[in-house]
Amino acid sequence: MANHFRSPRDAGAAEEPNAPATTPQAQATPQDPDDQPELEPVKVQTATIRETTPVSADDFDPSTQQGYTSVFAPLRDESAPAVNRQGKPTIAMKNVTKIYPAQPNKPALEDVSLEVYPGEFVFLVGHSGSGKSTFLKLLTRELKATSGTVMVAGQDLSTMRNYKVPYLRRQIGCVFQDFKLLPDKTTYENVAFTLECIGKPRSVIKAQVPEVLRLVGLQEKMDMYPDQLSGGEQQRVSVARAMVNRPPLLICDEPTGNLDPAISFGIMKLLERINRSGTTVLMATHDREMVDSMRKRVIALEAGHVVRDQEKGGYGYYGAL
Numbered sequence: 001m002a003n004h005f006r007s008p009r010d011a012g013a014a015e016e017p018n019a020p021a022t023t024p025q026a027q028a029t030p031q032d033p034d035d036q037p038e039l040e041p042v043k044v045q046t047a048t049i050r051e052t053t054p055v056s057a058d059d060f061d062p063s064t065q066q067g068y069t070s071v072f073a074p075l076r077d078e079s080a081p082a083v084n085r086q087g088k089p090t091i092a093m094k095n096v097t098k099i100y101p102a103q104p105n106k107p108a109l110e111d112v113s114l115e116v117y118p119g120e121f122v123f124l125v126g127h128s129g130s131g132k133s134t135f136l137k138l139l140t141r142e143l144k145a146t147s148g149t150v151m152v153a154g155q156d157l158s159t160m161r162n163y164k165v166p167y168l169r170r171q172i173g174c175v176f177q178d179f180k181l182l183p184d185k186t187t188y189e190n191v192a193f194t195l196e197c198i199g200k201p202r203s204v205i206k207a208q209v210p211e212v213l214r215l216v217g218l219q220e221k222m223d224m225y226p227d228q229l230s231g232g233e234q235q236r237v238s239v240a241r242a243m244v245n246r247p248p249l250l251i252c253d254e255p256t257g258n259l260d261p262a263i264s265f266g267i268m269k270l271l272e273r274i275n276r277s278g279t280t281v282l283m284a285t286h287d288r289e290m291v292d293s294m295r296k297r298v299i300a301l302e303a304g305h306v307v308r309d310q311e312k313g314g315y316g317y318y319g320a321l
């Protein structure tokens with residue numbers, strides 16, 4: 001059995017001001033210690049997840065551990081009204097323009113203003129080169145806007161000092177097309193690494209990692225390395241890693257881009273479930289079928305402009321280019 005509890009190799013990396021949000025150490029969030037509701041395990045693709053106790057050698061009550069937060073939040077009632085758009089938005093962009101120095105006459109984004117509220121599920125669609133990745137990178141402060149204001153979770157990224165950026169990124173889970181797993185770490189270790197890097201106690205890690213792996217249906221593959229997993233399984237590890245600390249915002253850049261349709265559907269159902277437990281999800285995608293079947297809010301970009309912002313929208317005509 002792999003050593004789940006070895007020290008992080010470079011826990012200090014979490015505090016690097018410019019650590020990209022693509023890394024596990026960038027993903028975390030403030031915790032609510034009272035948030036420990038139970039939830040039925042999810043059915044992922046064809047595998048039924050058995051109701052088991054968390055895989056742990058020790059018999060202890062994780063909820064008594066300081067810093068423990070269950071990843072199993074209650075699901076929002078599906079028949080409940082759509083998201084309440086009052087209060088503080090998770091994302092607020094006002095007149096945002098981004099110009100790359102290499103293309104000074106062609107803004108990648110121009111005068112973009114929009115708001116995304118807590119609990120929303122939003123698809124970001126558009127042709128290749130329309131500005132989707134630029135949009136997402138502005139939210140993690142991988143890029144800074146040339147002008148305008150970008151607010152995430154109430155924080156103004158335009159004026160945020162570099163040393164605060166890692167703390168911002170702890171509130172944003174990221175899932176990418178190419179998974180970005182650490183190849184020399186097991187499933188368990190890949191997820192645990194996120195918590196290790198932000199200094200979570202070993203007892204908390206030991207409780208939360210099996211719990212989140214159970215949620216994504218990988219509790220029986222905890223000791224496998226990424227190259228022993230299928231693409232869909234790897235993506236589920238990366239989803240587990242992104243949400244192990246229950247970030248309020250989950251950003252997904254083409255999360256199903258490398259997966260076949262059936263597997264993609266399982267990933268989308270997982271993301272939808274995470275969303276229904278309160279996490280705001282923003283997903284850039286070219287997956288027309290997925291967007292059309294989910295009927296969520298759709299924001300469409302064309303040449304750096306928002307050309308559509310539609311409740312329960314479809315993909316639109318972006319497939320040909």
Ligand SMILES: Nc1ncnc2c1ncn2[C@@H]1O[C@H](COP(=O)(O)OP(=O)(O)OP(=O)(O)O)[C@@H](O)[C@H]1O
Nearest residue numbers: 100102103108126127128129130131132133134135
């Ligand atoms: N580092 C960069 N330097 C200069 N121009 C860039 C840079 N990154 C992106 N661009 C340009 O900005 C525009 C938007 O690119 P972006 O990557 O955001 O599009 P996208 O919608 O994510 O595309 P795709 O769907 O292919 O990933 C494009 O014209 C692109 O060429």
